[in-house]
Amino acid sequence: MFSTYEAVEVGATTTHGEYEMTREEILTFAEQYDPQPFHTDEEAAESSLFGGLVASGWHTASATMRLVVDGILEDSGAMGAVGVDELRWPNPVRPGDVLSIDVEILSKEPWREGIGVVRTRIDTVKTDGEVAQSYVGRVLYPMTGE
Amino acid sequence: MFSTYEAVEVGATTTHGEYEMTREEILTFAEQYDPQPFHTDEEAAESSLFGGLVASGWHTASATMRLVVDGILEDSGAMGAVGVDELRWPNPVRPGDVLSIDVEILSKEPWREGIGVVRTRIDTVKTDGEVAQSYVGRVLYPMTGE
Numbered sequence: 001m002f003s004t005y006e007a008v009e010v011g012a013t014t015t016h017g018e019y020e021m022t023r024e025e026i027l028t029f030a031e032q033y034d035p036q037p038f039h040t041d042e043e044a045a046e047s048s049l050f051g052g053l054v055a056s057g058w059h060t061a062s063a064t065m066r067l068v069v070d071g072i073l074e075d076s077g078a079m080g081a082v083g084v085d086e087l088r089w090p091n092p093v094r095p096g097d098v099l100s101i102d103v104e105i106l107s108k109e110p111w112r113e114g115i116g117v118v119r120t121r122i123d124t125v126k127t128d129g130e131v132a133q134s135y136v137g138r139v140l141y142p143m144t145g146e
Numbered sequence: 147m148f149s150t151y152e153a154v155e156v157g158a159t160t161t162h163g164e165y166e167m168t169r170e171e172i173l174t175f176a177e178q179y180d181p182q183p184f185h186t187d188e189e190a191a192e193s194s195l196f197g198g199l200v201a202s203g204w205h206t207a208s209a210t211m212r213l214v215v216d217g218i219l220e221d222s223g224a225m226g227a228v229g230v231d232e233l234r235w236p237n238p239v240r241p242g243d244v245l246s247i248d249v250e251i252l253s254k255e256p257w258r259e260g261i262g263v264v265r266t267r268i269d270t271v272k273t274d275g276e277v278a279q280s281y282v283g284r285v286l287y288p289m290t291g292e
Contacts, residue, residue, distance in 0.1 A: 033208040034212065035220075036226075057227060062204045065179050065180045065202070066179045066180065069180060069181055079194070083235055084230075086229070086231060087229050087231070088228065115195075
């Protein structure tokens with residue numbers, strides 16, 4: 001979306017999506033990366049805090065990243081990310097949920113020689129309007145001085 | 147590791163591992179969830195800030211979660227996670243890097259009726275000793291009142 005640090009518009013808000021979280025992908029991801037019973041076992045999940053199978057938060061974060069890349073970073077000047085603050089999972093993602101992202105550019109400032117850092121709020125929203133995940137990311141962009 | 151909130155020992159430090167980040171898995175993960183050129187394309191990665199192919203930070207986070215589950219959460223009373231603070235990727239993960247985790251229980255406090263929240267620092271360390279990722283997680287445990 002933005003080719004350089006200078007092109008980044010603080011205050012801009014956009015929406016991108018969709019990503020469907022299928023039961024099969026929830027199970028495949030969890031078996032490899034997060035094999036807790038409420039992510040891998042329907043029956044065990046029924047008696048968990050969630051009352052049914054839910055996606056790993058890291059799966060939601062990864063699917064969100066795909067929406068970020070397709071919606072914002074592809075063909076942009078983004079050089080990588082420093083990190084993420086306040087990553088929260090306020091509502092669980094269940095099989096069949098379709099995710100989209102609400103993006104807000106919060107701020108930008110110089111980071112190192114020729115590179116700036118952009119703070120962006122990314123909310124991951126389900127079709128029913130519930131926020132499944134939120135965080136503030138810090139992404140690097142080249143500064144051209146123009 | 148801990149069956150209940152009461153059993154959680156604040157100040158405890160442990161180390162768990164290993165998880166090998168193969169070139170194949172780095173590419174497979176990135177193609178699905180984080181298709182930026184420095185994660186999916188060797189040649190493009192050469193001229194990136196990283197100087198070569200590196201794993202998606204979300205892949206490192208997911209591999210870290212597997213070490214957390216195998217090392218700490220399996221057969222524990224953990225009920226899920228509220229979120230993560232200060233997620234940082236100070237050094238990139240490259241093909242062949244082997245990850246382990248250094249864990250420190252920072253604090254615990256009541257959350258809701260019958261549930262407590264435990265703050266845990268998780269550092270993901272490469273064989274060469276460099277920290278690839280760090281964060282502070284918040285995990286829920288059942289309170290028995292005992």
